[in-house]
Amino acid sequence: MPNKSSMSKAFAAAFAVLTISIISGIITLTILYKSEINILNPTPPPTFSPTTTAPPPDSRLPTNLVPESYEIFLQPWFHTRIIEMVNVTSPNQTMLFTGNSTVHFHCTQAARSIYLHSMDLTLSNPWVMNQDTNEQIGVSDLEQQEDVNDFLKVNLEEDLMAGGNYSLFLAFEGEVSASLEGLYECVYIEGYPKDEDDENALRFLVATNMEPTHARMLFPCFDEPAMKAEFHLTIIHRRTTSALGNTAILVSNIIDDEWKYTQFYPTPRMSTYLFAFAVSEFTSIPSSHERVEIKTYARPEATEKGHTKYAAHIAGSTLTFFEKLFEIDYTLGKLDQIALPDLASLAMENWGLITYVEGSLLFEEGVSSLLHKEDIAIIVAHELAHQWFGNLVTIKWWSDLWLKEGFATYFSFPAVDYVEPTFKMKDVFMMETLHFAFEADALTSSHPLSSRPEDVQTIDDIRQMYDSITYNKGASVLRMLADFVGENVFNNGIKMYLKAFQGITADQNDFWEYIQKADPSSAISIAKLMDPWVNQIGYPVITINTTSGEIYQKHFLFNNTAESSLWWQIPIRFMSNTSDTSMVLLDVRGPVKKEEFISKSGEWILVNVNSTGYYRVNYNPENWERLLTQLERDPQRIPPINRGQLIDDVFNLARAKLVNVTLALNFTRFLSKERAYLPWDSAVKNLEYFVIMFDRCEVYGPMQTYLQNQVKGLYNFYRNETDNSSVPHDHASQHNQITAIDVACSNGLPECIEMAKSKFSNWMRSNSTNNIHPNLRSMIYCHAVAAGGKEEWEFAWDKYQSSRDTSEREYLQYAMSCTKKIWLLNRYLKYTLDSEKIRFRDVASTISFIAMNAAGQALAWNFIRAHWGTLSRGDESTMIMAVTNRFSTQFELEELERFASDHKVSSVKQAIEQTQVNIEWVRENKDIVLRWFEQETKKSNGFSSSD
Template identity: 60%
Template sequence: MPAKSKLSIGLAVAFAVMTACAIAGMVTMMIAFEIQSSNLNMTAPPTTLPPTLPPEPDLRLPRSLIPERYSILIQPHLYSRIVEEVNVTTPNQTLAFTGNSTVYFFCNVRTDKIYLHSDELKISSPFVRNLDTGKQMAVNGALQYEEGAQFLVIETKEVFMPGGNYSLFLSFEGDISNNLEALYVSKYTETNWEHENVTVEDRFLAATNLEPTSARRLFPCFDEPDMKAVFDLVVIHRRGTTALANAAEQSSYIIDEDWKFTRFHPTPKMSTYLFAFVVSEFEKTTSTESRVTINTFARPEAIAAEHANYATKITAKILEFYETHFDLRFGLSKLDQIALPDLEPLAMENWGLVTYQEGALLYEEGVSSWLHKEVITSIIAHELAHQWFGNQVTMKWWNEIWLNEGFANYMSYLAVDHAEPSFQIKEISIIDDLHTAFEQDALNTSHPLSESMEYVQAPGEILGMFDAVTYSKGAMVLRMLAEHVGENVFDSGIRTYLKTYKGGNVEQNNLWEIIENSRYEKSMFSVPNLMKYWTTQPGYPVITINTTNGEIYQKRFFYNSAAESSLNWLIPITFTTNISKPAFVWLDVKGPVKKEEFISKKGEWILVNVNCTGYFRVNYNPENWERLLDQLQTNPDLIPLMNRGQLIDDAFNLARAKQVNVTLALNSTRFLRKERAFLPWESAVRNLEYFFLMFDRSEVYGPMQLYLRHQVEELYDFFRNDTDESIVPKDHSSQHTQITAIELACSNGLPDCIEMATTKFADWMETNETNSIHPNLRSVIYCQAVAAGGKKEWEFAWEKFLSSADTSEKEQLREALSCSKKTWLLNRYLEYTLDPDKIRLMDVTSTINLVAENAAGQALAWNFMRAHWDYVSQGNAAALVDGVTRRFSTEFELQELRRFKEEMGKYGPSRAVEQAIEQTEVNIQWVKENRDVVLEWFEKETAHLD
């Protein structure tokens, strides 16, 4: 279990003594709230009695009692400001919250026990009432289990009868967390200008983050996604603060000189993980361009500087698009979104109150990269898609969380393309998700999109489902289905699905049946029959085609060539050639077959999976590979842009899996010297990163750098004049390419590039305040200048990081600080991650991973992570393990990783560690087999450059 909450350094943690009038006011409100909430319409008794009570559960709640409504009163005792009083040595801050809740439920199965979730809460005053008779029911006792099931069990002397309506009142108290879970504290600074004096003061806010299983740490509840209920909330909070929640404010008034009472309208029926509130001194900007009231909240300084304006404007466009596209209105009268100084994850889709990290919502003109608008728009589009997929229609259990996350990713492609068509990032986003999913799903330790329930029970197992398979593979499988049935049919099915199951819970088969029924023309394979292969099986296929005889077969793709699988897929295949139009065939699950369509004529190449609509890799016979690579070098435009990138990705990953020679993969990069489009370069850089990870500590590194320096030189020269003048192209894709050119040229030692970066950074250091580097180019130039520099450059960047009030600037500097080649500076940086006043807890995982990406810092990061595991694992522990171990490729590192697994035991991120072990084993074997061949290829390619 997480350690009990403590406040940041310098603050005492103690319960403040509330004034008598405040206590009296709170008690009065509690009583009033209970009375006001007791008159509710409950479910009528069923006409037939359900079966007898099931056995007591292990980790899942029984369905004997079904919640319908919660009436909740919560009082966070947190102060938003520290008040230093004369002769008082202890600050006034406290990290306590108190409250009470009444849950109204009906009985489904006869029982004398109430099972609900509670974790790290002190519970008192249980009061059970039979709502049908109005009488109190005597309580025999209550028992709380915080290990395993995290149940609160209350036994009554009387029996709950099927069809009866009841309520349970409980008082509770707990600690406000400082590790970004449940109800947590977030700290920020506020600058005050009074005459000529400038002061910087700390401010505090309280916010919730409950997905997936932290609602039980805020109030006792039936904390499972299909146990939906309506939430009535009252928050008692400090005067001078504002309380926000899922629904709009209903009423508020001042209790006394310290406290304020705010009551909110009832929410729609929803899952507990979506319940949310925030208490802060934030201010807002409001959109006037939407049917729904859209408020964007942030620090007062950020609102005054109009940093929230872009998010507010684009949110209105995205919300309108979704309402039209789904033909279903957003479920509330208002939509609040708030930029929090601290949040893990990047954003959370709480219904009506979406929370974001500041960098995911705020855009700062003149400081933020132009490309940062793409990030903000994509994240908002993802979270707003959840207002339908997840909030209105919810998966029954966490084993199918992909129905939330996969849909949110897929729908964000459409929404961003509508809201900001000039970005033209649909293809970039799709390829990014495709490659991200491919990499994790190629491991034997991957999992199906729809995992068996038995493997997703405990909170740690649930958290393990929030990975690239769920998000990225989910989106890719939906895209494949939409392409196959047609977007009109798919969209029609989605609209019917949302309307049919609005307010309810679903399993994936509900979706497949509706889309199948939406088809105008029936196919030889139904949607349920097709999709079972892609969602209930782990991994994905590689199809191999011999264009000399038309033979085609499939097998599961593994990086580990020794791994075996009997899995097969039903595969929809699009293909084209250099002399014919695109066509379509099915590959059935029966095994190797011959298809006349795949026999090439003289001089003809065949390209399979046009525009990468299918979730599979493609391998060819050597002759067809050679023709395709020749086409890339002579006239690449004859091959669709997405496929130019995918041919590189398939070649490199097939080489990693030992299905093609590694020289074929390297040959696929030759055409890049003349390429100007972003996607092929992005694919090459992503795949060559694996070569750097495996070889940057060996003799391969020198000739590899020389080759890449030569390949990127023309691309860098293409942008040279603009880069030297800090000018960026208007076209967004070209802006991405310019950054790639600088990064690849500088990191591989192109003298002109290094001189440009160090000169621009030195100019900034000299002027200290005036930064003439274009915001688009700052991140890459900061990194390359710090990498080429020493203590002076690093400490300048560190001071700028500490003093900057601009979220975007801080993020760019935080990344750049990890680029240093000085191990002692990197070690200092790692130590800073232990101090939340230097590096926020939400940034600890990514900061350590950034250091680990640096060859000079990888060993430091691995040792540091293990030495400080209890602290650094409070963020995304799985991502931390994955990031720090990516370079592992020796037997010694493998043994250390296995020891780490033993030390973690059952409490560590087990799936992430297993995947790291599997990947390390693959890396060891691959390096052993390919190092000499790779070295020879690079030396041959660069022989004329010496």
Template identity: 60%
Template sequence: MPRKSTLSKGLAVAFAVLAVSAIGGMVSMMIVFKIQTSNLTMTERPTEPTTTLAPPPVMRLPRSLIPERYEILVHPHFYSRIVEEVNVTTPNQTLFFNGSSTVYFRCHQPTKYIFLHSFELSVSPLLVTDRDENGQLKVTSYQHHDDESDFLEIELEENLKTDGNYSLSLYFEGEISEYLQAMYVSRYTETNFDSVNETIEERFLVATNLEPTSARRLFPCFDEPDMKAVFQLTVIHRVGTFALSNTLQQSSSILDEDWKSTKFFSTPKMSSYLLAFTISEFQAMDSPTSRVNIKTYARPEAIAAGHTQYAAGITAKILEFYEGHFELQYGFQHLGQVALPDLEPLAMENWGLITYQEGALLYEEGVSSLLHKEVITTIIAHELAHQWFGNQVTMKWWNEVWLNEGFATYMSYLAVNHAEPSFQITEKLIMDDLHAAFEEDALLTSHPLSAPPNDVQTTGEILGMFNAISYSKGAMVLRMLANYVGEKAFDDGIRAYLKTHRGENVEPNDLWDFIENARNAKSQYKVSDIMEYWTTQMGYPVITINTTSGAIYQKHFLYNSSAVSSLTWLIPITFTTNISGLNNVWLDKKGPVKMEEFISKKGEWILANVNATGYYRVNYNLENWERLLWQLETNPSRIPLMNRGQLIDDAFNLARAKQVDVTLALNSTRFLRKETAYLPWESAVRNLEYFILMFDRSEVYGPMQLYLRHQVEELYNFFKNQTDSSTIPDDHSLQHNQITAIEVACSSLLPDCVEMVTEKFADWMDTNDTNKIHTNLRSVIYCQAVAAGGKKEWEFAWEKFQSSTDTSEKDQLRKALSCTKQTWLLNRYLSYTLDPDKIRLMDATSTINLIAQNAAGQALAWNFIRAHWDYFSQGDAASLVMGVTRRFSTQFELQELIRFKDNTEMNGAYRATLQAIEQTQVNIQWVKENHDTLLEWFERETAHLE
């Protein structure tokens, strides 16, 4: 039987399973059997095996049997509405589902064993049929493997024959999940009005999320990405609800007064993780007319209020862009996208039925931040790119999931820029991904883009691949390749790759061959030779240039300065100087090698990796560093904007790796007092955050805070008139920096800022429903006002969070509640994450991580997740471990973390925990070596400010 789920207090009564549900189950079984097996003669149920079966394959399915088609019927026994009946003490809700499936497969190698996946399902093998002979085969035994393989093994009396066509029919039962896995239950509220009263009623829906290995939780299947097949789904659901799936409805029929059946058209051949369905009372908004019929589904209130209007419009633009850019049509004539109240990832690219968290799709004019449109557009662009990269052309195995996620991330830059050119955020998106990848890839516990297949076998290991390496590094490596071969050759190669391998599974070399063929000119290096370095090796290099001698060498960049690595890369280097244009060279040796191009003339600086097109860091001799920093302080516009940010990032991270003195990194922030552009400020604030995390519990923090207050003062004043009057700049980049100015100024206790947020929040509290704070500024003002306030401000924010029906507003308030400095309030807030009535399960991890970012909440959060690990490990456990341990910098914390790893079932957080241990070890050493130097530097810089 499936694992019994633990019901939350708020749902314990509502989701109690009635004793009479067994009767409903039998009725459902009869419906299932009648539809699915009416033409079959079923054998008796075989006994469980009494002898040891043949040795099973190790973790991966054998290729002796290949599925071709599934016919699936699923019956979730849930109500979309709770109905209280007279003389019935328990509501009419249950989390039970059952169903049946027939999988048609071909035998490629003689065998009498059928292996497929099944997890937490009660399964009865019904019938194995020889489709060629139209005969029934005897099943002698079957068993579920009690290990991480999730295998269901069925033994036959005789061998299946090579090239034979067979089918396996099964009946299965399971439980609808409360943990946002496989098929899960979600709930929302609906406001109803009559002539007298306004009532708020609870509604329920079910949805699926099967990536990467949860299809086996829904029905027994060959649950590996290269086991593609056609799926035909039938869903039995309550009368009054509406079912959606990957394809359009083929037919629908009423079964009785309670149940109806919806059958969907067959899907194209696809991987099992892409199968999806929802059952709800949602309504739809149509997108503007295009070749594809696009419908956006959401709660009826959200549809009526027009909250799906922005997403519906932008989706059509992006889909049209991709069809033109790839010169290949999207696979269907329709596209459904659903805004779900609960979903574990931000979105999931199910082919033909993309699901999103509400906050990733809904936009409310006058409430949502204008900048939230950037988030919505970027997420939609990512998921639509998957309709080609992942859905039509799929990686062979999860060790190369970057072929899905890296491409979707990279292509989203192009699509967002096309759909919303006024945003001008391509550079921001690129730098965000570059730095996310750099941070994770500088650890010895990182992994290659194309990890060895044997390292990615279990579900936990597969989940560990969905990280910044696959998404962000994948995108950065593709961007570097496009810059090297030229965008035209890159795009032509991609188009040929997609057309040739449509419907297939691929490996990276399939891609490199097409890009190589698209290049017109011969080159020094083949694409496959270059990319071998960047995809099969973990990490990335730092190149060091001596502009006096022209010597240059490369080294594996690692935060752990004592680590030894012999890795080298084939590196395309772009560089410029203050007196010459753009140049290109290759570094193909460890070095040092002498390159005349890098010998600077008198007064000349050299800047390498122009616009950060290469996935590497750059270090220089001290003289060149000083010339670059002088340029930043005197006329920063001479240095490209992306490099103004990247110079800061390189300096700080080289200091963390002990390759430059930490004072050089700090000196790189001096020019910011006169800087108004967003990217340099973002880079400085993000990197100084590491210093704050390491030292905000020590005497270093006082002078550091004073320095930041002094540096940000002019930036804050640059926006002051707009901020005070709750207006914003027209330029999106400046809108981001206005928020940065408020965040840094208030957190460093600039009096004008603290007074501003306090007054604006107090004005809202006084007028209650009249919120005059600009939507762009609400998140940062809410947070800083709660931080500056006490119980009254926190409880006002909590009341607004509970009463708000707008997803964006709730998200901003949820973040603000973590900003209080009152530990007892933070402790209360942590306890709320255990109650889905207060904090939705999908928001629990990010809420705890937000609390852990707060110096007053870090230790509370660490103790809390350990005490409730069984509950929280059902979600994004890896993110939770990394978030809560970011401040760890003592031996005591390291030992606690190691004990946690050794004594806990880590699920999908094992790799993240190893990374957290490594980062803590690096932090301990770095703090020990830099404490005194930092204290001296900040005290010297702020001596005149006291």
């Protein structure tokens, strides 16, 4: 990239004049552009104060200024392709943007200064107008306050008066970001296969990513969610490109041979984090909807090959589902979806212009797994739900982030059930949300769903809210509430809540109020019921004695020695083998006697039917044994979701030392005859903890032998289809086929490893993947590379580098982390430092994949410590948790604590606590677990435990 030099300064002046022209009229803009663009005498920026004034005491913007609207003019100077070389080392590319903004605001309290946000922008030409008198107010100076909150202070020569209406103009200049924040660049390759020597194959685009606090990197603004305003946007861009914004295009005209401008309709009142645009050469296809114009954009090659068809197909029907459910039409007349080569998250719900990373939106027939449609459908539904939760009704502050993210997660499941009923996504809710939330929320380092606003002040505080608690616990708590009050009452409350707060902001108390209004006859206070679920950390475990009917609750923590006095009002749905489901409300800490829970004639009692409650359940030993007997004799009597939940509960109770670890392991015996997906998935995820705790010691051998024996039946159930590269019809069975392959190959089942090696070898010989079904490629690639050496790994690397298929690249990215060769893993880690080899957005996931491999965990840990300065710009939380999840020794704990003292990383605190839990658990259970697996192995070989 060339230095800004005189060219950028000249254009800064030209652009200021150009903007005045635009304000007067688009026609004048067109005329003046050519005459002004060559002016090389820019107005110098004001002198910034050499001192820094302290920010407001609460680190938030003052509320005395209320933004009403922004007029924004932007010009990104980039070229979509490299068309010439200026010199040997510098291409023609210019990753610079210039522009200006005028924010109109109302003053509620007299002030001599204007506080707003600005970050990494060169500012100039400030002026303030009194809109009521049309008089200009002098600006004495600008102070860019170098603190964690990016305050810009505009000091005035006279006061702004309460009740007055004003506007602030600022010209600005900045660089397009390379870190996927604010206005950032995307680079991709046109055509297939990739030609490494063809500079003309490179293509560039720019797009925005403003959530949570990146709008300030593009233009000076009031960058807080409650400070909603209208946005009037005009973009000047290259004639070969198209510009997309939040709203439809009002007018677009050619300026000259090089440039055109696009002006958009005003947006609804919205938060700055939802402001979005993209400038690219992408193409689109439409979706069907009776009222809204929906288009899905992607690289021309991806559009041409039909990779956007599935996302476009489901978008219209998903939007229709939400419109009918909420009884509020989608507000804008258009909705664009765009698949970007790079995005910091999987997707972003910008109002009217939803951005997705390519892998989240594109489906490639013959390459993508059929199950990838589930991922796409869930993500599309999540982002469309945000058009109501977040966009239409907005949170007051980031401390209530769950009010949009938890809601969007919850409503994505019924939406997909409507659009794709064969996916049966409501059944998957437990795996996708509940168990992930349980895992994170069982540590004292967890946080409440709703934090106190004063606890979420800095940008780092805000970023830390984007975690499993916010998304998964939020959705799980809503699911429990819906089950308790009934779906009709819940949905009616949702409709009233959305109608009452559309266009403005709300908090959780507003939501409770409208759920209460939906059932006015209820004597239960919804606010009182829900208060501990959202304002306390953690969740309860209830213990039931089915002999006496006694029940009590306590705070569930993996660290069972931690003190806690927390308690909850708990809706309990239960059944027995002789009765249907019933519900009671446990509203005391206990113990208390409940006649409903007394077992009659040796029957078993099952609590938390269909896993709708956000709590775990422990029983007296007799009831555990009755449930275990039922599973071994006739598991169908217990719903599949509860078969999975029983496994998850008993394993986690064992981790918390509330039951013996042998009881948990006993609940895996019935799996040798189990064919349902949910129980197997739950067992595999829970046994993974045993694997990562013991795969470096003598427990691992007998554990592998046992798991081989347990999975044989499941593997053979699908073997004919696997060997013939076909898959079952229903999605649950397709998931389970993959589980069978992964467990069988991971634990050394010879026929599985031979199958993977054979299919991969055939691919290497024939250069065709026709003998590997897309559903199975990720697992087969991984286990073939694990069983192979340099030749297999480098074949995978070559395919990764040359493939333009997003799904195929993801399979290969994971597969290369599976090798057991230390030197190959070390080379793969080094590749993450080279953006020519591995894209920035894939760095954290690549390192995490390597850390999941027992052979690569120590390598990854050493690597991130050596390169933390570079790697910390990515998803640091994902990397930290991945590289430390095996830590179970005092030495590893001390290393982690040293790292924590050197680097202030929020996720390290959680990792330290988990390591402490692991150390204690391994110390107490290693010998017991070893004996159990050895005894089970003897039984499978025909020996009794007494032999």
